[in-house]
Amino acid sequence: MAVGIGFDIHKLVKGRVLVLGGVRIPHPKGLHGHSDGDVVLHAVIDALLGAAGGGDIGEYFPDTDPKTRGMASEAMLKKVLQQITRDWEIESVDVNILAEEPKLGAKKGEIRENLGRLLAARVNVKAKTMNGLGPVGKGQAIAAQAVVQLSRRDKWMRL
Numbered sequence: 001m002a003v004g005i006g007f008d009i010h011k012l013v014k015g016r017v018l019v020l021g022g023v024r025i026p027h028p029k030g031l032h033g034h035s036d037g038d039v040v041l042h043a044v045i046d047a048l049l050g051a052a053g054g055g056d057i058g059e060y061f062p063d064t065d066p067k068t069r070g071m072a073s074e075a076m077l078k079k080v081l082q083q084i085t086r087d088w089e090i091e092s093v094d095v096n097i098l099a100e101e102p103k104l105g106a107k108k109g110e111i112r113e114n115l116g117r118l119l120a121a122r123v124n125v126k127a128k129t130m131n132g133l134g135p136v137g138k139g140q141a142i143a144a145q146a147v148v149q150l151s152r153r154d155k156w157m158r159l
């Protein structure tokens with residue numbers, strides 16, 4: 001059994017499509033970033049890599065690489081999953097999305113379903129505000145935290 005943690009924060013800016021957990025959210029602003037800026041998937045990827053001892057997202061998808069410019073974070077996740085699922089099974093994923101705007105209560109279920117589909121695992125998503133505090137609280141950014149629990153596929157050999 002292994003546990004990993006992930007965190008990400010991106011600036012909210014006009015003229016970008018808001019994508020969280022691979023789900024498009026109607027909003028006048030989106031997340032700035034080299035890729036699509038999906039903080040939820042970036043936090044999940046880092047949590048997966050953390051649990052598997054695989055480093056961090058920047059080692060695989062550097063934001064200086066023109067090939068990853070505008071890349072869908074779902075594609076990044078799929079690449080990481082290809083590696084990790086050889087040795088590991090995903091037991092559970094828990095996500096916090098920190099956003100003052102837009103309010104995500106109505107989209108939470110859709111994000112959870114999409115993450116469950118992508119990860120083939122038990123997923124929980126919590127949407128929180130920052131009560132007006134800090135850049136997230138002032139509506140300047142959206143952040144996400146993720147915890148992932150993995151188990152070894154070959155655990156029967158370890159009895």
Ligand code: MG
Nearest residue numbers: 008009039042
């Ligand atoms: Mg990021």
